Amino acid sequence: xxxxxxxxxxxxxxxxxxxxxxxxxxxxxxxxxxxxxxxxxxxxxxxxxxxxxx
Amino acid sequence: xxxxxxxxxxxxxxxxxxxxxxxxxxxxxxxxxxxxxxxxxxxxxxxxxxxxxxxxxxxxxxxxxxxxxxxxxxxxxxxxxxxxxxxxxxxxxxxxxxxxxxxxxxxxxxxxxxxxxxxxxxxxxxxxxxxxxxxxxxxxxxxxxxxxxxxxxxxxxxxxxxxxxxxxxxxxxxxxxxxxxxxxxxxxxxxxxxxxxxxxxxxxxxxxxxxxxxxxxxxxxxxxxxxxxxxxxxxxxxxxxxxxxxxxxxxxxxxxxxxxxxxxxxxxxxxxxxxxxxxxxxxxxxxxxxxxxxxxxxxxxxxxxxxxxxxxxxxxxxxxxxxxxxxxxxxxxxxxxxxxxxxxxxxxxxxxxxxxxxxxxxxxxxxxxxxxxxxxxxxxxxxxxxxxxxxxxxxxxxxxxxxxxxxxxxxxxxxxxxxxxxxxxxxxxxxxxxxxxxxxxxxxxxxxxxxxxxxxxxxxxxxxxxxxxxxxxxxxxxxxxxxxxxxxxxxxxxxxxxxxxxxxxxxxxxxxxxxxxxxxxxxxxxxxxxxxxxxxxxxxxxxxxxxxxxxxxxxxxxxxxxxxxxxxxxxxx
Numbered sequence: 160x161x162x163x164x165x166x167x168x169x170x171x172x173x174x175x176x177x178x179x180x181x182x183x184x185x186x187x188x189x190x191x192x193x194x195x196x197x198x199x200x201x202x203x204x205x206x207x208x209x210x211x212x213x
Numbered sequence: 214x215x216x217x218x219x220x221x222x223x224x225x226x227x228x229x230x231x232x233x234x235x236x237x238x239x240x241x242x243x244x245x246x247x248x249x250x251x252x253x254x255x256x257x258x259x260x261x262x263x264x265x266x267x268x269x270x271x272x273x274x275x276x277x278x279x280x281x282x283x284x285x286x287x288x289x290x291x292x293x294x295x296x297x298x299x300x301x302x303x304x305x306x307x308x309x310x311x312x313x314x315x316x317x318x319x320x321x322x323x324x325x326x327x328x329x330x331x332x333x334x335x336x337x338x339x340x341x342x343x344x345x346x347x348x349x350x351x352x353x354x355x356x357x358x359x360x361x362x363x364x365x366x367x368x369x370x371x372x373x374x375x376x377x378x379x380x381x382x383x384x385x386x387x388x389x390x391x392x393x394x395x396x397x398x399x400x401x402x403x404x405x406x407x408x409x410x411x412x413x414x415x416x417x418x419x420x421x422x423x424x425x426x427x428x429x430x431x432x433x434x435x436x437x438x439x440x441x442x443x444x445x446x447x448x449x450x451x452x453x454x455x456x457x458x459x460x461x462x463x464x465x466x467x468x469x470x471x472x473x474x475x476x477x478x479x480x481x482x483x484x485x486x487x488x489x490x491x492x493x494x495x496x497x498x499x500x501x502x503x504x505x506x507x508x509x510x511x512x513x514x515x516x517x518x519x520x521x522x523x524x525x526x527x528x529x530x531x532x533x534x535x536x537x538x539x540x541x542x543x544x545x546x547x548x549x550x551x552x553x554x555x556x557x558x559x560x561x562x563x564x565x566x567x568x569x570x571x572x573x574x575x576x577x578x579x580x581x582x583x584x585x586x587x588x589x590x591x592x593x594x595x596x597x598x599x600x601x602x603x604x605x606x607x608x609x610x611x612x613x614x615x616x617x618x619x620x621x622x623x624x625x626x627x628x629x630x631x632x633x634x635x636x637x638x639x640x641x642x643x644x645x646x647x648x649x650x651x652x653x654x655x656x657x658x659x660x661x662x663x664x665x666x667x668x669x670x671x672x673x674x675x676x677x678x679x680x681x682x683x684x685x686x687x688x689x690x691x692x693x694x695x696x697x698x699x700x701x702x703x704x705x706x707x708x709x710x711x712x713x714x715x716x717x718x719x720x721x722x723x724x725x726x727x728x729x730x731x732x733x734x735x736x737x738x739x740x741x742x743x744x745x746x747x748x749x750x751x752x753x754x755x756x757x758x759x760x761x762x763x764x765x766x767x768x769x770x771x772x773x774x775x776x777x778x779x780x781x782x783x784x785x786x
Contacts, residue, residue, distance in 0.1 A: 180486050181399050183387050183408055186493055190412035191419075194450070194497035198518055199420070202446040202501075202510065209509055 229319075232630055234732060235473075236741050238395075239631070242323035243313035243386075247306045247631050249330055250379075251624070252719070254302035257337060258617075259712050261294025266705045269656070272602075273698025274675060274691050281673040285350035288671065290341060292353025296612065297372065297455060298337045303620045304410060304462045305333075305379045310631070311407035311465065312386035315744045318395040321385030325378060332375025339368030352671060354452060357428065357439035366429035370422060373451075377418040380411045399746050402479050402486065403472070406465025409489040414458045416497050420450030442509045453500035456612055460530070461492050463574065463619035467537045469743050470571040470619075473626055474562055476739030477544035478749040480536045488536070491529030495522045499586075505595040512592070519590045527587055534579050534764065539757040541572075543749045554755040565734045566636075570622025570646035577650065578615030581657045584768050585610055594775045597782070602694075603664025610657035613704070618650055621711050628715065629732050634722030638714055639733045645710045652704025656697055663693035665778075 179185060228241045264287045270278040271287075279287060313320040320326060342364065343349040349361035387408070390396060400408070424447035430436045468485070471477030479485045501518035504510050545557030562568045585607040588594050598604065625642065628634055636642050668675055668690040675694065677684050723730060 176483075176487075177399075180405070180490065183384065183412075186408065186490075187384070187412050187415065190409075190493040190497075191416050193494050194416055194454075194500075197522065198498050198500055199447060199450055201514055202504075203443065205510055205514055206440070206443050206446065 229317075234630060234736050234740070235743070237314055237744055238317040240313045240319045242326075243309050243320040244631055246320065246323065246326050246330065247309050247314075247627070250302045250306040250309070251627055251631075253330070253334060253337075254299050254306065254620075255624075255712060255715050257294045257298035257302060258708070260341070261291055261299055262705065262708045262712075264288075264291035264294060266701055267291075269698050269701030271673065272675070273695055273701075275695055276698060277674075282347070282350070284673045285352065286344060286347055289350050289352050289355075290344040293340055293344065293369075294337075295617075296353060297369075298333075300459055300612070300616060300620075301372075301376050301414075301455070302333065304414070304458055305329075305376065306627070307462050307465070307623075308380065308383040308407050308411055309386070310627075311404045312383050312390065314631075315401050315404050316386070316390035316396050317744070318386055318390035318393065321382050321389050326382045329375045329378035329382065332378065333372050334375075336368045336370070336372025336375060339364050339371065341368075343368060354448065355428070356448075357431070357441050357444050360432055363429055363432040366425050366432055370425045370429060373418045373421040373425070376414065377422070380414045380418070383407070383411050396744075399482070401744050401746055402482060403465045403469045403743055405486055406461055406468060406489055409492050410458045410461035410465065412493050413454055413461055413497060417451050417454035417458060420447055420454065424448045424451070442507060445504060445507065446510075449500040449503045450497070453503060454497045456608065456616075457492070457496040457499065459612060459616035460496065461489065463578070463616045464489075464530075464533050464537070466619045466623045467533070467571055467575055468540070470567050470622055470626070471537065471541050471544065472743035473736050473740045474565055474568040474571075475541065475544045475548060476737035476742055477540040478742050478745075478747055480539045480543060480752075480754075481748045481750065482746060483748075484532060485536050488529040488532035491525050491532075495526040496529070498523050499526065499590060502586075502590045502595070505590075505592050506599045515592050519592065523590055524587075527583075530579075530583055534575075534583070535757065535761050537575055538760055539754045540749060542754045542757045543751050546753075547749075554759055558756055564643050565625075566642045566646050567622045567625040567734060569643075570618050570625070570650070573646055573650040574615055574618040574622065577618070577654050577657075578611060579764055580767060581654060581661075582607060582610030582612075582615050584771050585657075585661060587768070588772060588775050591772075594779060597775060597778055598664050600670055601664035602660045602668045602670045605670055606657050606660030606662075606664055609653065609660065613653040614650060614657060618646060618653065621649065622646060624711070624715055625734055626736075628718045628722065629725055629734075632719055632722075633724065633726040634718050635725055635730065636714065636733050637717045637722050641710055642714050642734075645707055645714060647707075648710065649704055649707025652700045652702070652707055655700025656704055659693045659697040659700055663690050663697065666690040666693065668694060 229238045230241065232239055267279060267287045268284070268291055270276045271284045309320060312318065343362045344365065346362065349365040351359040351361045355361055424444060427436055428439060428444065431439045468479065498518040501515055505515055505519065542557045545561060550557040550560045589598060589604065589607055625636060628636060666687050666689050668686055675686060675690065
């Protein structure tokens with residue numbers, strides 16, 4: 160055990176998942192991007208690729 | 214806790230009082246806006262609920278109340294008023310409560326919040342006017358090539374923009390609270406749930422604006438045609454996701470009421486937040502359910518969206534389905550109800566309409582709305598019920614027994630804590646959630662039963678009297694629709710009671726902003742946990758484990774019963 164300030168800082172480092180959950184704007188970004196890409200963009204691309212009837 | 218609400222000037226522009234019951238700091242601007250949005254919500258619930266009763270009485274074959282033109286007009290108004298206006302006004306009230314009040318912060322830009330409110334009111338009224346003028350009976354989905362009057366779409370756009378601005382005010386309030394250090398560490402779980410709802414709302418309202426703007430231009434002749442499939446894909450980004458805002462919001466309400474009534478803390482903040490994260494990532498993808506029978510979309514798009522990824526959001530719901538009753542059991546055991554597996558449940562405050570409504574909402578959302586949603590979302594099983602009245606049965610299980618009942622339950626604390634009026638007619642208030650819940654459950658189950666027998670949705674005459682191609686539905690379908698009508702009458706009685714109690718309390722309820730008056734439906738002494746971060750951290754929950762096991766067995770049985778039905782339809786020899 161050591162009282163060195165650097166190791167203390169390392170001990171108190173907030174986990175990445177906690178940082179994600181504490182960042183509303185990062186959550187907003189992924190919450191918009193995932194459905195936009197998977198549902199809207201992919202869906203619109205599928206419709207655009209339907210051949211037009213002769 | 215102070216004896217009398219203490220008013221004082223807060224930081225920056227805030228003007229706060231301290232709630233004597235919870236100890237929470239309440240910003241006066243936030244309080245007034247919560248009141249305004251809640252009142253608007255209740256008005257649109259009254260209008261939309263009455264329309265729902267008329268729809269049910271028309272679909273009740275023995276009554277068949279309305280002529281066809283009026284039926285489709287009323288059905289359109291019912292959808293818009295309850296699925297959008299009631300729900301979103303109340304959700305904006307929840308967002309302001311969960312940000313400004315729970316974080317003890319001033320509300321960001323109150324003037325802009327008022328502008329948002331005015332836009333929402335103008336939009337909702339404009340859409341209602343268009344519906345009642347009679348040339349916009351396109352139903353809630355308004356699929357092209359059916360065309361409504363331009364102000365029908367314009368009203369929805371204006372409403373969506375207003376709601377989007379209000380969601381921006383919520384995010385702004387989070388920034389202010391963080392910047393002014395009104396809380397330490399992470400935001401409370403209820404606020405995190407509201408944040409989830411707000412994120413889904415941004416996607417929802419943006420999708421609505423994206424598709425309704427060209428549809429409006431089409432209605433005024435500036436665009437020659439609308440692609441029906443493109444419309445459906447983007448419109449359902451709004452239509453279904455708006456119901457996912459509800460899910461996140463009412464799960465937050467479950468946690469909030471658990472804290473307020475019995476002092477419940479989350480079992481694990483990390484687990485509950487991870488479940489909300491699954492909502493943020495995947496819940497909106499459920500929109501693809503509505504296109505499972507459309508030939509233009511590939512099986513890959515359908516299955517990835519509604520099965521592989523959507524099931525991760527279902528996992529989130531099942532986590533909440535464990536952690537919410539688990540938190541209640543843990544709190545009740547700490548409160549001294551430790552005998553056997555279910556003393557905590559038997560001796561729960563069932564006479565408190567907030568708790569009763571919350572628990573009924575929790576159970577019925579899971580058993581009725583949740584299980585049927587997974588069945589409908591399975592591409593193959595969807596063929597059994599697509600476009601039958603099973604679909605409204607499912608979403609009445611989510612939006613009415615789940616969200617509406619939860620919001621009604623929350624009202625029993627919004628009234629004393631925000632309006633500072635004590636609930637009038639406590640005996641009637643005690644039975645209200647049971648009456649409404651019983652009726653709403655009946656509506657959902659009987660519509661799902663009728664849909665399983667093939668009764669179509671949105672159809673004025675299920676006997677197909679004047680149809681060129683005659684078709685006779687099983688007599689059980691007629692019985693189910695009659696029982697649905699009866700259930701709607703019961704639910705309406707519960708709904709009318711809710712409106713009367715709410716309006717009566719606002720107008721004539723005993724004032725709580727002075728004196729030492731106790732609440733008719735008291736808060737738990739640890740109610741302030743609603744605004745705190747922290748876990749109960751226990752797994753000794755025998756009652757919850759039994760309840761969850763019953764749920765899983767029901768889920769599995771119902772899922773496979775539907776595969777059995779499907780196997781009987783397919784000619785596989």
